[in-house]
Amino acid sequence: xxxxxxxxxxxxxxxxxxxxxxxxxxxxxxxxxxxxxxxxxxxxxxxxxxxxxxxxxxxxxxxxxxxxxxxxxxxxxxxxxxxxxxxxxxxxxxxxxxxxxxxxxxxxxxxxxxxxxxxxxxxxxxxxxxxxxxxxxxxxxxxxxxxxxxxxxxxxxxxxxxxxxxxxxxxxxxxxxxxxxxxxxxxxxxxxxxxxxxxxxxxxxxxxxxxxxxxxxxxxxxxxxxxxxxxxxxxxxxxxxxxxxxxxxxxxxxxxxxxxxxxxxxxxxxxxxxxxxxxxxxxxxxxxxxxxxxxxxxxxxxxxxxxxxxxxxxxxxxxxxxxxxxxxxxxxxxxxxxxxxxxxxxxxxxxxxxxxxxxxxxxxxxxxxxxxxxxxxxxxxxxxxxxxxxxxxxxxxxxxxxxxxxxxxxxxxxxxxxxxxxxxxxxxxxxxxxxx
Numbered sequence: 040x041x042x043x044x045x046x047x048x049x050x051x052x053x054x055x056x057x058x059x060x061x062x063x064x065x066x067x068x069x070x071x072x073x074x075x076x077x078x079x080x081x082x083x084x085x086x087x088x089x090x091x092x093x094x095x096x097x098x099x100x101x102x103x104x105x106x107x108x109x110x111x112x113x114x115x116x117x118x119x120x121x122x123x124x125x126x127x128x129x130x131x132x133x134x135x136x137x138x139x140x141x142x143x144x145x146x147x148x149x150x151x152x153x154x155x156x157x158x159x160x161x162x163x164x165x166x167x168x169x170x171x172x173x174x175x176x177x178x179x180x181x182x183x184x185x186x187x188x189x190x191x192x193x194x195x196x197x198x199x200x201x202x203x204x205x206x207x208x209x210x211x212x213x214x215x216x217x218x219x220x221x222x223x224x225x226x227x228x229x230x231x232x233x234x235x236x237x238x239x240x241x242x243x244x245x246x247x248x249x250x251x252x253x254x255x256x257x258x259x260x261x262x263x264x265x266x267x268x269x270x271x272x273x274x275x276x277x278x279x280x281x282x283x284x285x286x287x288x289x290x291x292x293x294x295x296x297x298x299x300x301x302x303x304x305x306x307x308x309x310x311x312x313x314x315x316x317x318x319x320x321x322x323x324x325x326x327x328x329x330x331x332x333x334x335x336x337x338x339x340x341x342x343x344x345x346x347x348x349x350x351x352x353x354x355x356x357x358x359x360x361x362x363x364x365x366x367x368x369x370x371x372x373x374x375x376x377x378x379x380x381x382x383x384x385x386x387x388x389x390x391x392x393x394x395x396x397x398x399x400x401x402x403x404x405x406x407x408x409x410x411x412x413x414x415x416x417x418x419x420x421x422x423x424x425x426x427x428x429x430x431x432x433x434x435x436x437x438x439x440x441x442x443x444x445x446x447x448x449x450x451x452x453x454x455x456x457x458x459x460x461x462x463x464x465x466x467x468x469x470x471x472x473x474x475x
Contacts, residue, residue, distance in 0.1 A: 095107055097206075098110060098162065098206055101200070101204070101205070101206050102114065102160070102162070108143070110162050111143045111144060111162065112143040114160060114161050114162040114205065115143060115144040115145065115161070115162045115164065116144060116145045116146075116147060116156070116161045116162065116163050116164070117144040117145070117146050117147070117163075117164045117166065118147055118148065118149055118151075118156065118163055118164070118165045118166065118172065118174050119146070119147070119148050119149070119166050119167070119172075120148075120149050120165075120166055120167025120168075120171035120172030120173070120174075120175065120215075121148055121149050121150055121171075121172070121173065121235065122167065122170060122171045122172065122220055122221070123166065123167050123171050123172070124473065124474055124475055125236055125473065125474050126474050126475050127167075127171075144164065149165075149167075149172045149173040149174045149175075150173070153173075153174055153177040153178075156174065156201075157201040157202055157203060157205075157207075158201070158202055158203045159201070159203040159205060160201070160203050160204040160205040161201070161203070161205045162205055162206050162207075163201070163205060163206070163207035163208070164207075164208050164210070165178075165207055165208065165209045165210070166210055166211075167209075167210075167211055167215050168195065168209070168211030168212070168214070168215020168216040169215065169216060169220075170214070170215055170216070170218045170219050170220040171211065171214075171215045171220070172209075172211075172215070175209050175211065175215070176220075178199065178207065178209070183199045183200075183201075183207075184197045184198070184199045184209070185198060185199040185200065186198045186199070193212065193213065194210065194211070194212060195209070195210075195211045195212070195213065195215070195216055196208065196209065196210055197209040197211075213419045214415065214416070214419045216419075217419035217420060217421065218415070218419050218420075218421060218423070218424050219313050219314070219319070219323075219421045219424070219425075220313070221312055221313055222313060222314055222315035222317055222319075223311045223312040223313060223314065223315045223369065223370075223372070224238050224239065224312060224372045225315070226315045226316070226370075227242065227370065227371050227372040228370070228371065229241055229242060229371055229372060236473075238371075238372040239372050239373055239469065239472070239473050240469065241371075241372070242368065242371040242372030242373035243372075243373040245368075245371060246364070246368040246371070246373050246375045247439060247441075249364060249367075249368070250364065250375060250377065250439065250441050250444075251441045253360060253364070254441070254442055290343060291354065294339070294354050294355050294356075296357075297355050297356055297357040297379055298332070298335045298336060298339055298355050298379070299332060300357045300362075300378065300379070301331075301335060301355070301357055301362075301378040301379035302328055302331040302332040302335050303328050303378075304362040304365050304366065304378035305331050305365055305374065305376050305378050305429070306324060306327035306328030306329070306330065306331040306332070306429070307320075307324045307327065307328060307366075308365045308366050308368070308369035308374040308375075309327050309331075309369070309374045309425060309428050309429050309432065310323040310324035310326075310327040310328075310425060311324075311366075311369045311370070311374075312369055312372070312373075312374060312428065313424065313425055313428075323421075323422065323425060326422050326425065326426075327422075327425050327426070327429060330425075330426050330429055331429055334404065334407070334429070334430065334433065335355075338400050339355060341396065341400060342355075342381070342396070345392075345393070345396055349389055349392065351383070351384065351385045351386070351389055351393070352383065352384035352385070353381050353382070353383045353384075353385070353393070354381065354382055355379055355380070355381050356379060356380065356381075356382055357378065357379045358377065358378060358379050358380055358443070361375075361377030361378050361379065361380070361443075362377070362378040362379075364377050365377050365378050373432075374428070374432055375432075375436050376432055376433045376436035376437060377436065377444075380443035380444070381443075381445070390448070390452070391452050393448065394445075394448045394449050394451070394452035394453070395452070397437075397445040397448055397449055398445075398449050398452075398456065398457075398460065400445075401433070401434045401437050401438055401445065401449075401460070401464075402434070402460070404430050404431070404433040404434040404437075405430070405431055405434035405435075405464055405467065405468075407430040408427050408428075408429075408430035408431030408434065408467075408468075408471065409431075409467070409471065411423055411426050411427040411430060412427050412471040412475075415427060424472075427471060427472065428472050431464075431467065431468045431471060431472060432468065434464050434468070435464050435465060435468045438457070438460055438461050438464050439461075440457070440461075446461070
């Protein structure tokens with residue numbers, strides 16, 4: 040895991056500096072001889088060892104020749120990024136808590152103002168790239184980084200000087216520089232009452248409650264106003280067809296429009312989670328909508344082929360209430376995939392086969408999310424986490440056992456398979472999107 044390589048390199052740099060400290064004020068010992076005395080936690084080449092030696096001499100010179108261990112104990116401050124994943128944060132706390140060198144650092148987070156940290160002569164170790172640490176983003180934006188290099192093609196290390204006469208070092212994995220911050224979660228109203236890391240889970244639970252409440256509210260209102268429950272557009276779907284038949288498969292123009300409408304609402308909702316109301320919302324939204332449309336049309340093609348083979352009738356319809364719920368849930372920190380649903384005219388003997396198809400489609404969506412997660416780990420890109428969330432949230436939302444989600448039909452078909460899928464999808468979603 041890249042971040043653990045980052046921690047390993049951090050464990051390498053400071054012990055090397057400490058081991059070489061007694062010789063710094065006189066004639067600095069080469070970093071190579073220091074490294075030979077220590078079991079290195081991550082393999083580095085000779086050039087990197089030489090750079091570490093140059094770094095330790097540069098740090099010492101900036102603090103009037105003080106040994107590195109005294110610089111750390113007297114000036115050292117570790118700044119943890121507030122957008123590091125929970126796993127990264129817990130691993131860091133575990134490693135640094137057990138290491139005597141790191142116990143000498145003062146601890147703070149990037150929620151402290153940059154001016155307060157930089158207008159001093161502190162020796163700053165900053166953990167996390169621009170998408171993980173606000174201080175790193177500030178330093179990069181203001182062009183304060185002076186040196187940069189990679190270690191083992193996994194860890195990015197950058198350094199520079201502060202206005203107050205101190206030094207800073209940034210340690211990040213590739214995702215910290217090549218992914219984007221979840222800006223929408225930072226803007227969630229829930230951050231006013233709970234830590235940011237709990238917002239996605241809290242928003243997910245609130246969204247589930249809202250989805251479950253909609254049928255109850257609709258029935259209640261129907262009783263008050265003495266109106267009849269509509270059959271979710273089934274009569275209209277059954278009686279009217281405007282479209283084309285391709286190889287015996289009916290393709291309805293209204294369904295193509297409904298699918299695009301659903302893709303627009305859902306794609307923009309997920310894009311908001313990452314971009315908030317920043318200037319990135321439109322370009323990221325276009326990319327997300329395009330990706331959602333591809334997934335939706337692929338799923339529709341699967342249904343059309345099913346209809347053609349088994350002479351059934353299914354159709355995707357846009358759901359205005361669900362579209363509104365999708366956007367509201369995004370504002371709070373989790374995007375429900377609810378802008379539309381499928382209506383069906385299926386004989387009783389085909390119901391189980393239709394449920395199997397629904398389960399297979401949801402499973403494919405989660406697998407797509409996992410594959411994108413792995414690809415983003417290997418070669419991070421700003422939009423890959425967005426696509427990963429899109430695919431995995433489709434699976435998580437539609438496995439819910441509330442109408443009109445497919446989870447209702449899957450649960451009715453095989454409750455044990457539904458339960459196993461539900462309790463697998465939920466932790467996977469939070470693991471790949473927020474924990475790792």
